[in-house]
Amino acid sequence: MKKRSLSFYLLAVFFGLFIIFLYGPMITIFILSLQGPDGTLTFPVRSFGIYWLGQVFQEQRVGNFVEPFLRSLVLGGIVTILVASMSVSAAMAFRQRFRGSTALFYLSIASLIVPSILVSLGLGVMFQVMQWPTRWYSSGLGAHLTWTLPIAFLIMLGIFNRFNPSYEEAARDLGASDSNTFLEIVLPLIAPSLIGVSLLTFTLSYDEFTRTSLVSGQYNTLPLEIFGMTTNVTSPALYALGTLTTLFSFSLIAVAYTLYRRLSKQRLSK
Amino acid sequence: MAKAWTNVKPYLLATPQAIALGLFLVFPIVLIGVVSFWEFNGYSMTPAFTLDNYIGIFTSDVTLKTYLNTFKFVGLTWLFTLLIGYPVAYFLSFHVPKLRWQVLLFLLCTIPFWTSNIIRMISWLPLLGREGLVNQLLVGAGLTQQPLEFLLYSDFAVVLGLVHLYVIFMIAPIFNSLMRIDRTLITAAEDMGASGVSVFKEVILPLSAPGIAIGSIFIVTLVMGEFVTVRLMGGGQAASIGKLIQTQIGSLQYPLAAANAIVLLAVTFAVVVSILRLVDIRKEL
Numbered sequence: 001m002k003k004r005s006l007s008f009y010l011l012a013v014f015f016g017l018f019i020i021f022l023y024g025p026m027i028t029i030f031i032l033s034l035q036g037p038d039g040t041l042t043f044p045v046r047s048f049g050i051y052w053l054g055q056v057f058q059e060q061r062v063g064n065f066v067e068p069f070l071r072s073l074v075l076g077g078i079v080t081i082l083v084a085s086m087s088v089s090a091a092m093a094f095r096q097r098f099r100g101s102t103a104l105f106y107l108s109i110a111s112l113i114v115p116s117i118l119v120s121l122g123l124g125v126m127f128q129v130m131q132w133p134t135r136w137y138s139s140g141l142g143a144h145l146t147w148t149l150p151i152a153f154l155i156m157l158g159i160f161n162r163f164n165p166s167y168e169e170a171a172r173d174l175g176a177s178d179s180n181t182f183l184e185i186v187l188p189l190i191a192p193s194l195i196g197v198s199l200l201t202f203t204l205s206y207d208e209f210t211r212t213s214l215v216s217g218q219y220n221t222l223p224l225e226i227f228g229m230t231t232n233v234t235s236p237a238l239y240a241l242g243t244l245t246t247l248f249s250f251s252l253i254a255v256a257y258t259l260y261r262r263l264s265k266q267r268l269s270k
Numbered sequence: 271m272a273k274a275w276t277n278v279k280p281y282l283l284a285t286p287q288a289i290a291l292g293l294f295l296v297f298p299i300v301l302i303g304v305v306s307f308w309e310f311n312g313y314s315m316t317p318a319f320t321l322d323n324y325i326g327i328f329t330s331d332v333t334l335k336t337y338l339n340t341f342k343f344v345g346l347t348w349l350f351t352l353l354i355g356y357p358v359a360y361f362l363s364f365h366v367p368k369l370r371w372q373v374l375l376f377l378l379c380t381i382p383f384w385t386s387n388i389i390r391m392i393s394w395l396p397l398l399g400r401e402g403l404v405n406q407l408l409v410g411a412g413l414t415q416q417p418l419e420f421l422l423y424s425d426f427a428v429v430l431g432l433v434h435l436y437v438i439f440m441i442a443p444i445f446n447s448l449m450r451i452d453r454t455l456i457t458a459a460e461d462m463g464a465s466g467v468s469v470f471k472e473v474i475l476p477l478s479a480p481g482i483a484i485g486s487i488f489i490v491t492l493v494m495g496e497f498v499t500v501r502l503m504g505g506g507q508a509a510s511i512g513k514l515i516q517t518q519i520g521s522l523q524y525p526l527a528a529a530n531a532i533v534l535l536a537v538t539f540a541v542v543v544s545i546l547r548l549v550d551i552r553k554e555l
Contacts, residue, residue: 006329007466009463013359016376018358021434022382025393028403032396042401093283101280104288111295113487114537115495117512122298123529125524142294149290179281200384207386210498214519223388226275230392230502239396249385257377 018045026246029234033240052240068225072206075136075221079144079205081154084198088190091156095165108150119146127215139215144208148201155200159193192260197211203249227262299535306528315525323529333514333530337537340511343427343500344493347432351489352482354433355440359481360474363448374529376445383438391431391502398422398430423505431503436492440485447481483549487542494538 032039036047056065094101123139132138135199167189170182187194209223216224222245309318327333358379366372382390397403398421405417451474459469463488497512511534518527 008365011357011365014357015361018354019305019378019432022379022437025434026382026385026390028396028490029389029393042396043403043406044397082290086290089283090287093280093339096276096280098280100288101284104284104291107291107296108287111291113491113542114295114299115491115534116510117495117497117515118299118531118535119295119513120300121519123294124519125301125528126298128524129301145290145487146295149287153287196287203384207384207388209386209388210496213498214516222376226386226388226392227498227502230388238392242386242392246385250381253381253384 004180029239030243031046032236032241035236039236041234041239044233052236053244055235055237056241056252065222065225068220068222071136071219072222075144076202076205078137078141079148080202081200082145083148083201084194085195086149087156088194090153091160092186094157095160102241108153110147112150112154116147116210117214121144123124123215134215136212136216136219136221139217140212140221143211143215144205147208147211148204151204152197152201155197159190159197163189192262196256196260199252199259203252206252207249208246252263285487289551302528302531305525308525308528310523310525314522323525324533326526327529327533336509336511336514339425339509340494343428343432343496343510344490346429347493348486348489350429351437351440351485355437355485356478356482358437358443359441359444359448362445363451376441379441380438387435387498388502390435391499394427394431394434394503395422398427422503423507425504425508427503428442428500428508431499432493432496435499436489436553439488439492440482440503443484443488444478444481447478451477479549480551483545486545488543490541491538494541495534 037047495512500510
C-alpha cells in the first residue's frame with residue numbers, strides 16, 4: 001500500500017466534517033426530544049426522559065399525529081404496490097427495443113427533475129378543472145407516483161441490466177409459458193432487489209412533502225401535518241415526532257439493506 | 271402468432287408506467303400551459319385566450335426581483351454543493367482503499383436522502399435560532415456580544431438548508447463518474463512526469479465533467495421550484511419563484527400561478543439545455 005499523502009488526511013478530515021454536517025442537526029433533535037417535562041425547544045437540556053416521546057401519541061393542542069401517520073402508511077402501501085408492479089413491468093419491456101422506449105425513458109427522467117411545484121400545481125389545476133376534490137388517495141397518490149415511479153424504474157433498469165437471460169431462455173426451451181417463466185424464474189431471481197426497491201419506495205412516499213403539499217386536500221399526510229406544526233408548536237413534541245419518524249425511516253432502510261444482503265447471499269450459496 | 275405476441279409484449283409491459291406518467295405528469299403540465307392563458311376575475315378562472323398573465327409577470331418589478339433572488343439561491347446552492355460534493359466524491363473514489371468501504375461510506379452519505387426533508391430542516395432550528403446552540407457557543411466564547419440574527423430566517427439559512435438537503439444529488443453522479451475513470455490513465459500520466467495537480471486538471475477533472483453536469487442539472491431543477499425550504503428556513507423574509515407560485519395558488523389565482531410556472535419551466539429547461547450543450551453526458555447513461 002502506498003504511503004498516505006497529505007491530501008489523504010486533509011480530505012479525510014473534510015469528509016468527517018461533512019458527515020457531521022449531514023448528521024449533526026439530526027442528532028441535536030434526537031437529544032432535544034429525550035428531555036423531561038421541563039424541556040424546551042433549545043439547549044441546555046435540563047433533565048433527560050422520554051416524556052415527549054409519549055406526548056406524541058397524546059391528543060395535541062394543534063393537530064393529531066396518529067391519523068396522518070396511518071394515512072401515510074396506507075398511501076405508502078398503495079404507492080409501493082403500484083410502483084413495484086409498474087416499474088418491474090416497464091423495466092422488463094426495456095429489455096427489448098421498442099418504438100417509444102426512448103421517449104418513455106426521457107419522460108421518466110423528466111418526471112424526476114421537473115421542479116416539484118409544477119407537479120403540485122398541475123395536479124391542482126387538473127382536479128380544479130375536472131371539478132374533482134383533491135384527496136390524499138387521488139391527487140396525492142398521483143403526486144407520489146411522479147416521484148417514486150421513476151426512481152424505482154431506474155433502479156429496476158439497472159437490476160435487469162445485470163440479469164442473465166440464459167435462465168429464462170432455458171425455461172422457455174423446456175416449454176415454460178411466459179407467465180410461468182416470470183413467476184418461477186425471473187421473480188425469484190429479482191425478489192431480493194425487488195423487496196429492497198419496494199421498501200425504499202415506501203420510505204420515499206412516506207416522507208414525500210413538496211409534490212403533495214398543494215394537492216392533499218382536506219386530510220393531511222404525516223409530513224404535511226408536521227409542516228403545519230412547525231409554525232405553531234412550541235414544545236419538544238415536535239422534535240420527538242421528528243425523532244420517531246426518522247427512526248422509522250432508518251429501520252426501513254436497514255431492513256431493506258439486510259434483506260437484500262441476506263437474500264443475495266442465499267442465492268450465491270445455492 | 272407467437273411472433274406477433276413478442277412484438278406486442280413490450281408495449282403492454284410499458285403501458286402502465288406510460289399511463290401513470292401521462293396522467294399525472296404530462297396531462298397536468300399541458301393543463302398548466304392551457305390555464306396560463308385563461309382569465310381570472312378575482313374569484314374564479316374562466317377559459318379565454320389572454321396574454322395578460324404573462325405581461326403581468328414581465329412588467330412586474332416584484333416578480334423580476336423574485337426571479338433574481340431565485341437565481342441567487344440556485345447559483346449559491348450549486349456552488350456550495352459542488353465545492354462540498356466534489357472533494358467528498360473524490361475522497362471516496364480515490365482515497366478509500368476497498369470497494370466495500372467505498373460503498374459503505376457512500377451509503378452513509380445517501381441515508382439522509384431517504385428520510386424526511388421536513389424533519390431535516392426542522393433539525394436546524396435548535397442550532398441556528400436566536401437562542402440556538404451556535405449563538406450560545408459564540409456568545410459564551412465571547413466571539414460576539416449579541417446573538418447573530420442572520421443565522422436563521424435569512425437567505426443564509428435558506429442556502430444552508432438547500433445545500434444540506436441536496437448535496438447528495440451532486441455527490442452521487444460525480445462519485446459515479448470518478449469510479450469509472452480507468453486508473454491506468456492516472457498511472458500513465460504520473461509515469462510521464464505529470465504532477466498531482468496536473469493529473470487532476472488534465473485527466474480527472476475532464477473525465478468527471480459529465481458527473482458534474484448531471485449533478486448540476488439536479489441542483490438547478492430541484493432549487494428552481496423550491497418553496498418549502500425557502501419558507502421554513504427563510505421565515506417570511508426570503509422570496510423565491512416557487513414560493514410566489516404557492517402564494518398565488520393559495521389565493522386561487524390559478525391562471526397567474528400557471529403563467530409563472532410556465533416561465534419557470536422555460537427558464538429551467540433553458541439552463542438544462544445549456545448545461546447539456548457544454549458537456550456531453552451520454553456516456554454516463
